[in-house]
Amino acid sequence: MNIPKLLKKAAKVSSNGDLGKATQIYSIILKADPSNCEANYQLGLLAANLGDRQASLLFLKNAIQANAAEEKYWQGFIDTLKEFGQYDDAKKVAEEAKAHLISKQESAVERENDFVRKLVEYYELGNYAQAEHQALLMTQKFPENPFSWKLLGVLVQKSGRLSESLDIHRKAIDLAPEDADVYYNLAVNLADLKRLDDAVSMFKHALSLKPEFSQALTNLGVVLEQLGEVEDAEICFIKAIRISPNEAKIYNNLGIAQHSLGKLLASESNYRIALTLEPQFAEANTNLGNVLRRLGKLTEAAESHCTAIKIAPELAEAHYNLATTLEDLGELEGAIAAYRDALKLRPSYLLAEVAMCHQQQHICDFTAWNSFPEISCQHSDEMGRPSPWINLSWIDNPEKQLALSSAYAKLKFTRPIGSLPQKPARRPERIKVGYFSADFHNFPGMYLMAGLLEHHSRQHFEIYAFSYGPPKHDEMRYRIQSAVDHFVEICDLSDNDVVNLVRGYGIDISIHRNGYTKSSRTELFQYRLSPIQINYLGYPGSLGADFIDYIIADPVVIPENQREHYSEKVIYLPHSYQPNDDKREIAQTDTSRADFGLPENAFVLCCFNNNFKISPREFDIWMRILNRLEKAVLWLLKTNKWTEHNLRKEAKQRGIDPSRIVFAERLPQSEHLARHKHADLFIDTFNCNAHTTASDALWAGLPVVTKQGSQFAARVSASLLNSIGLPELIVNTQEEYEALILELATDTNRLNALKSKLARNRLTKPLFDTRQYTRHFEMGLRQAYDRYFEGEKAEDIWIHADSAQPQ
Structure with a gap:
């Protein structure tokens, strides 16, 4: 017999008015x-x-005896007693019903609490499944309980099912719209899905409900x-x-x-506070x-990274950070090992x-070159993107470089x-030009541009030098300070302070002199x-x-056929872009x-380029x-002790x-230039040419042979040689x-003729005409400013050889 089916049938015939048939079925x-x-x-x-x-x-008494927890059975019995005039009996039954039903509610609450206690116990033990x-x-048993939905959302999110957990968090919000935690949980979920703007909105809503919610403030800051x-x-x-002054993680986030x-x-101060509160905080150690x-x-930095590694040897970032510091300390083999x-x-x-x-390049470990082309085409991983600077010596392809x-x-x-600030109403008599660099000291690039x-x-110009490199006290620093109108130290200033100052x-x-080279602060220019x-x-x-x-x-x-691979508009100078x-x-x-370990009767091939270019x-x-x-x-420049062994x-x-x-x-710059007289021929590298080193050689009277490539870095020496009138090299x-190197090495007359031509051209051709270069450079700056002042968008600017005006 199917009793549930019969109960439904009886209810149906009763509702249709057939009470006799219903009585029969019951x-x-x-x-x-x-x-x-x-x-x-x-x-x-x-x-x-x-x-x-x-x-x-x-019958009604039997129903209650069968299920005293059902309120409608009590109510039916009470109502029937009243219908038959038994009011005292109805009152007694009502008291009895109240006692039974309260007991039932207390029992249900206790059962619900038991579920909650067990749920919390599993969670705290890490038994998430x-x-x-x-x-x-x-x-399922308590569908209106918001806590179960709240924690279920967290658990599903923790398992990585981020889309599924969103709906659960929203159900929790429906049940507990005034609970800041449920909005916080949804915000964290949205952040994990990279829906950052939505996450910000939810964090802010949580904070509107609970302004002192430090965890929400911290995670809002992270997003x-x-x-x-x-x-x-x-x-x-x-x-x-x-709100939470003893939370080390917040100080760490503030330091970041x-x-x-x-x-x-x-930043340093806040990392140190974090470590005072939590000395075994590995991330704060490596961030410090x-x-x-x-x-x-640098020495303190290396010690901090080593401490982080000792605390958490599995922390890959600490090993990476130690490696970057060892690079700066010149410990290249140690850096490679740490990487x-x-x-x-x-x-x-x-x-x-x-x-x-890249460090294997620096020590001329050629075994690494098999990896370079493949790696160089990769843009990023979860930790970020490598600096484009590294790629210049790996590949000669301006399209990929861009x-x-x-x-x-x-x-x-x-x-x-x-x-x-608003554009001035009148064109200024003197254009204010700011040079930004970490290298206003004895540095190759400064040897080139000091004359400029x-x-x-x-x-016509008011010149500022903004230095964000460590303070140096050398002859080039003093020379530059004397050359400019204003020398401004900004190394200890925050980005905002620099922006406001400038x-x-x-x-x-x-003028950004560093680009993506080491110690650059390109981020300043984004403001x-x-x-x-x-x-x-x-x-x-x-x-x-x-x-x-x-x-x-x-x-x-930048020849015409490669122009599209440069995002900037180009100010084309008529001769070489490089100052001297x-x-x-x-x-x-x-x-x-x-004196330099060279045989007196040898033919000396020279390359003083940085070793990583080889x-x-x-x-x-x-x-x-x-x-x-x-x-x-x-004859090569020794940039580190490992290069000598490897080459x-x-x-x-x-x-x-x-x-x-x-x-x-x-050697000091003047002595370095002097030793070029002991070389017979300078031979260049390919993907990243000689830059300052090529100008050094030419200024010292040493011919340079170069292979012209495709990208800017691979065409620098060609630019210099054209500018000094030696395109045949x-x-x-x-x-x-x-073939050309062999020809020049075996044809003394031809080589001597080239050296004589270089000696003549050195002071007559444009490459080393500092005054003329400066006038051309200033023409480019003036035209760029004129376009801005007239409300015209930036376009390529061509400065012609005969366009320089007298000072």
Whole structure:
């Protein structure tokens, strides 16, 4: 017998008015199941309707005995007693019903609390799968309980089912719209889904309900930082600390934000507070190391990273950060080992892989070159994007270089651009030009541009030098300070402070001398320091950033067929883009080749480029040339101790006596220039040419052979040679490169003729005419400013050789 089906049938016929048929069906049910509460209850009501008091009360009493927890059975019995005038009995039954039903409610609450206690227990023990099962069961048994939905959402989110957990969080909000926690949980979920703007909205709603919610403030700060709103993030962390002053993680987050804003001393202070509260906080230790590195405290920085690794040896970022610091300390093998450790912990760590390969370049470990092309085409991993600077020596492809730079800029520079002061009503008599660099000291790039700074027209230009590098006290620093109108130290200033300072000076043109090279602060330019911003000299390629308006170039380094691979508009100078100083002193020395370890009767091939520019391609050619020229030697700059060992090992593997590679130590600039007289020919590298080193050689009277490539960095020497009137030393293929070197090494007359021509051209051709270069450069700046002043958008500017005006 299907009793539930019969109960439905009886209810239906009763509602249709067939009470006799209903009574018959209920009686059949009771015959089969005398304690069926619903059949007893319905027969009791039917009997009361017929006026049968005795039968009615008997059936209703049986229903209550069968299920005293059901309120309607009590109510039916009470109402029937009243219908039959038994009011005292009805009152007694009502009291009895109240006691039973309260007991039932208390029992249900206790059961619900038992579920909650078990759910919390599972969660706190970390048994998340069991906790999720318990929470799901609770939502089924107690669907109106908001806590079960709240924790179920957290558990589903924790399992990585982020879309599924969204709906659960929203159900919790429906049940508890005044609970700040449920909005907080939804916000965290949205942040995990990278729906950052929606997350911000939910965090703010949670805070509107609970203003002292420090966890919501902290996580809101983290999301705002991801959105590039770092100043607002900093405010959130400061508010959170006021509420929870003993939470080390909040101080760590504040330190990260302040480091990003350039508030290095404040950042250091907050990391140290975090570590006072929680000495075993590995992330805070390595973050402290990062800011100490930025402050130039390299030994302390390395110690902080080592402490982090000791606390948490599995923290890949700490190994990576230690490696970057060891680089700065010159411990390149240690840096490579630390990068390798980071990669063991996280094999997909692209930043570590790229940096490790680059340091292998620096020590001329050619085994790494097999990895370079593949890595260089990768844009990012979960930790960020490698600096485009590294790629310049790996590949010669301006299209790829622009793609890498653009991707890097898009990820790295996300701060909103502030509004600039209103354009002046009248054109200023003197244009204010600000040069920004970390290298206003004895540095290769400064040897090139010191003369430019000294020759600027003070009638038409007011020159500022903004230095964000560590303070140095050397002759070049003093020279630059004397050359400019204003020398401003900004190394200890935050980004906002720099922006306000620069705008306060009313700078018209900001010139970024570092680009993506080491110690750069490209992030300053994203705020728009001035109406015109220019990429100049330090980075031989496009920055791919929409906040840089122009790049200084020439028709050789950016030819027409490669123009599309530079995001900036180009200010084309008529000769070389590179400045030179015609006052550079060449020391008068009476040194011999023997003083530098060179054989007196050898043909000396020289390359003083940084060692990381040397690839197996060039080295193979050089070794073949040494094999052909028995008395030739190769003279290289020794940039580190490992290079010497590795290149001599590579020479031996190619059948060349390792002693035929001679390494030059670093010397003061004038003495370095002087030693070029002991070389016969300067031979260039390919993907990243000689830059300052090519100008050094030419200024010292040493011819340079170069292979002209495709990208800016691979065409610099060609630009210089064209500018000094020696295009015959430019070739286009590796085969031509090798052949020309051999020809010059075996044809003394031809080589001497080239040296004589170089000696004549040195002071007559444009390359070393500092005054003329400055006038052309200033024409480019003036035209860029004129376009801005007239309300015209930036466009390519061509300066012609005859367009320079007298000072």
